[in-house]
Amino acid sequence: MAFLSDIEIAQACKMKKITEIAKVAGVDEKYLEQYGNYKAKIDYALLKDNESEKDGKLILVTAITPTPAGEGKTTTSVGLADGMRKIGKKAMLALREPSLGPVFGIKGGAAGGGYAQVVPMEDINLHFTGDFHAIGAANNLLAAMLDNHIQQGNALGIDPKQITWKRCVDMNDRQLRNVVDGLGGKAHGVPREYGFDITVASEIMAIFCLASDILDLKAKLGRIIVGYSYDGKPITAHDLKAEGAMAALLKDALKPNLVQTLEGTPALIHGGPFANIAHGCNSITATKMALKLSDYTITEAGFAADLGAEKFLDIKCRLGGLHPNAVVIVATVRALKYHGGVAKADLNQENLEALQAGMPNLLQHVDNIKNVFGLPCVVAINAFPTDTPAELDLVQKKCKELGVNAVLAEHWAKGGEGAIALANEVVRLCEEPNDFRFSYDLDKSIEDKIHDIAHKIYHAKHALLLPNAKKQAEQLEKLGFGNLPICMAKTQYSFSDDPTLLGAPQDFTLNVRNLKVSAGAGFIVALTGDIMTMPGLPKVPAAEKIDVDADGKISGLF
Numbered sequence: 001m002a003f004l005s006d007i008e009i010a011q012a013c014k015m016k017k018i019t020e021i022a023k024v025a026g027v028d029e030k031y032l033e034q035y036g037n038y039k040a041k042i043d044y045a046l047l048k049d050n051e052s053e054k055d056g057k058l059i060l061v062t063a064i065t066p067t068p069a070g071e072g073k074t075t076t077s078v079g080l081a082d083g084m085r086k087i088g089k090k091a092m093l094a095l096r097e098p099s100l101g102p103v104f105g106i107k108g109g110a111a112g113g114g115y116a117q118v119v120p121m122e123d124i125n126l127h128f129t130g131d132f133h134a135i136g137a138a139n140n141l142l143a144a145m146l147d148n149h150i151q152q153g154n155a156l157g158i159d160p161k162q163i164t165w166k167r168c169v170d171m172n173d174r175q176l177r178n179v180v181d182g183l184g185g186k187a188h189g190v191p192r193e194y195g196f197d198i199t200v201a202s203e204i205m206a207i208f209c210l211a212s213d214i215l216d217l218k219a220k221l222g223r224i225i226v227g228y229s230y231d232g233k234p235i236t237a238h239d240l241k242a243e244g245a246m247a248a249l250l251k252d253a254l255k256p257n258l259v260q261t262l263e264g265t266p267a268l269i270h271g272g273p274f275a276n277i278a279h280g281c282n283s284i285t286a287t288k289m290a291l292k293l294s295d296y297t298i299t300e301a302g303f304a305a306d307l308g309a310e311k312f313l314d315i316k317c318r319l320g321g322l323h324p325n326a327v328v329i330v331a332t333v334r335a336l337k338y339h340g341g342v343a344k345a346d347l348n349q350e351n352l353e354a355l356q357a358g359m360p361n362l363l364q365h366v367d368n369i370k371n372v373f374g375l376p377c378v379v380a381i382n383a384f385p386t387d388t389p390a391e392l393d394l395v396q397k398k399c400k401e402l403g404v405n406a407v408l409a410e411h412w413a414k415g416g417e418g419a420i421a422l423a424n425e426v427v428r429l430c431e432e433p434n435d436f437r438f439s440y441d442l443d444k445s446i447e448d449k450i451h452d453i454a455h456k457i458y459h460a461k462h463a464l465l466l467p468n469a470k471k472q473a474e475q476l477e478k479l480g481f482g483n484l485p486i487c488m489a490k491t492q493y494s495f496s497d498d499p500t501l502l503g504a505p506q507d508f509t510l511n512v513r514n515l516k517v518s519a520g521a522g523f524i525v526a527l528t529g530d531i532m533t534m535p536g537l538p539k540v541p542a543a544e545k546i547d548v549d550a551d552g553k554i555s556g557l558f
Contacts, residue, residue, distance in 0.1 A: 079411020083419030114412035174536030275302025497529030
C-alpha cells in the first residue's frame with residue numbers, strides 16, 4: 001500500500017476560506033486582515049476588546065528527548081485539537097512558525113504530519129506572512145545603526161571589542177558564524193571580528209514572542225544591550241534611538257496569524273524561537289488570544305520537556321502570568337528504544353529489553369512535570385505501525401507506576417478521530433486542581449538559579465560555571481540583572497550538555513561557558529557545551545529534494 005507524503009496530504013485538502021475559520025473561532029471580521037484566501041492576521045486590539053472574557057484551559061504539549069526516530073510534538077498538538085473538537089469541545093491551537101533553516105536543513109517542515117497538519121502547509125513552512133523577515137530587518141537595522149554610530153564619531157564611546165549585537169539571517173549558514181567586516185578603508189566602516197545568528201535565536205524574536213502589545217514591544221526593544229562603552233557602561237538600542245523604527249518594522253508582524261488544520265480547527269501560528277538556544281515558545285499574544293477565543297488552548301514548546309517545557313513554565317508563564325492546566329508528554333516506542341541503545345535501522349523490531357532501558361528518559365520528564373512543576377500530565381504514545389502490544393503495555397505499565405496514564409494516539413493516520421482517547425484524558429486532567437510552581441525563585445543568585453535547573457530538571461551532580469561565565473555572572477549582578485530568569489542554551493539531544501549521553505544520565509557535570517543578558521526579553525542566556533546560535537546544513541540538506549513545477553506546485557517539502 002502506497003502512503004501519501006505530508007505535502008501530498010496537505011495539497012489534497014479542500015481548505016475553507018479563512019473568513020469561515022474566523023467565524024468558527026469567534027473572530028469578528030473587523031479584526032481580520034486577509035493574506036489571500038487561507039491566511040489572515042488578527043489585530044491585537046481583539047485582546048483589549050475581549051479583556052473581560054474568561055480564559056479557557058491551557059494545555060502544553062511537550063516531549064521526551066528528541067531522537068532521529070522522531071516524536072511528533074506538533075503533529076500531536078494538531079491531532080489533540082482536532083480530537084477535542086470531535087468530542088464537542090471548543091478548541092484552538094497556538095503554535096510556533098517554522099524557521100527556514102531547519103526546513104532546508106535536516107528537520108524539514110514544522111506544520112505537523114500525516115492527517116494531523118496545519119494548512120496551507122507550504123506557505124506556513126516557507127515565507128508565511130513575512131513575520132521572520134520583519135524580525136530579521138529590525139535586528140539588522142539595529143546592527144546598521146550601531147555600526148553607523150561608531151563610524152560617525154562614536155559619541156557614546158562604544159568599545160568595538162565589546163559589541164555583543166549580531167546580524168541575523170533565517171538560514172542555516174555556518175560560514176557566517178565568524179566573519180571579519182568593515183574592510184576596505186575608512187569610508188567602509190570600522191574593521192572588526194563579527195558573526196551572525198539565525199533569526200530564531202535573535203533577542204528580537206524572543207521579545208516579539210514575550211511582548212504584550214506594541215508599546216510593550218517598543219519598551220523591550222529599547223532595553224536591548226548591544227555592547228559596552230570603554231568604561232563598561234551598557235549601551236542600549238534606546239541610546240541609539242533605534243526602538244521606534246524597529247517597532248515600526250514589527251507593527252504588522254506582531255499580529256497573530258490565523259490558519260486551519262486539515263479538519264478546519266482554528267490555529268494561531270505566531271513567532272518561533274528555537275528551544276535549544278532561545279525560549280522555544282510561540283507568542284504570548286497568540287496564546288492569550290486563543291485563551292479568550294476557546295475553551296481549550298493547545299500550545300507546544302520546542303524540543304523536550306527539559307528545554308521547551310522548562311522555559312515555557314519558568315519564563316513564558318512567569319512573564320505572561322499564564323497558569324497551565326495540563327501537560328501532554330509525547331513519546332514513541334521507537335524513540336524510547338533508541339534511548340535504550342538500539343540503532344535507528346533496527347527500531348522496527350520488537351525489543352522489550354531496549355525499551356525498558358530507554359524508559360527512564362520518559363519517566364524523568366514525567367517526574368519533572370508532576371513533582372517539580374506540580375502539574376497533571378498524560379503521556380501520548382504517538383503510534384507507529386511497528387509498535388507491538390507488548391511494547392505498548394510496557395510503556396503504559398511504567399507510566400502507571402508514576403501515577404500517570406499513557407494513551408495510544410493514532411492522529412497521524414486517523415486525524416482527530418485517532419486522538420479522541422487523548423482528548424478525553426486531557427479534559428479530565430484539566431478539571432483536576434494543580435499546584436503549579438516554578439523550578440527556581442527569581443531572588444536567588446544567577447549561579448543558584450542555574451544550579452536549580454541543573455539539579456532539579458537535568459539531574460546533574462554539578463553545574464560548573466567556567467571562569468568566563470563566573471566573571472560574567474558577577475558583572476551582570478552588579479549591573480542589576482541578577483533577578484532575571486534563566487534561559488538555558490543546551491543540546492536538545494540529552495538531559496546533559498553532551499549530545500551522546502542518551503536516556504537519563506545521572507551525576508554528570510553541566511558546564512556553563514558563557515552568560516549574556518537579553519535585557520529586552522528579560523532573561524539571562526546561559527550557554528552550555530558546544531551549543532551555537534548559527535546552525536549549519538547537514539551533508540545532504542533537505543533543500544536538495546525540494547522543487548517546484550511549471551504550475552507552481554511544490555514537491556519534496558516534508
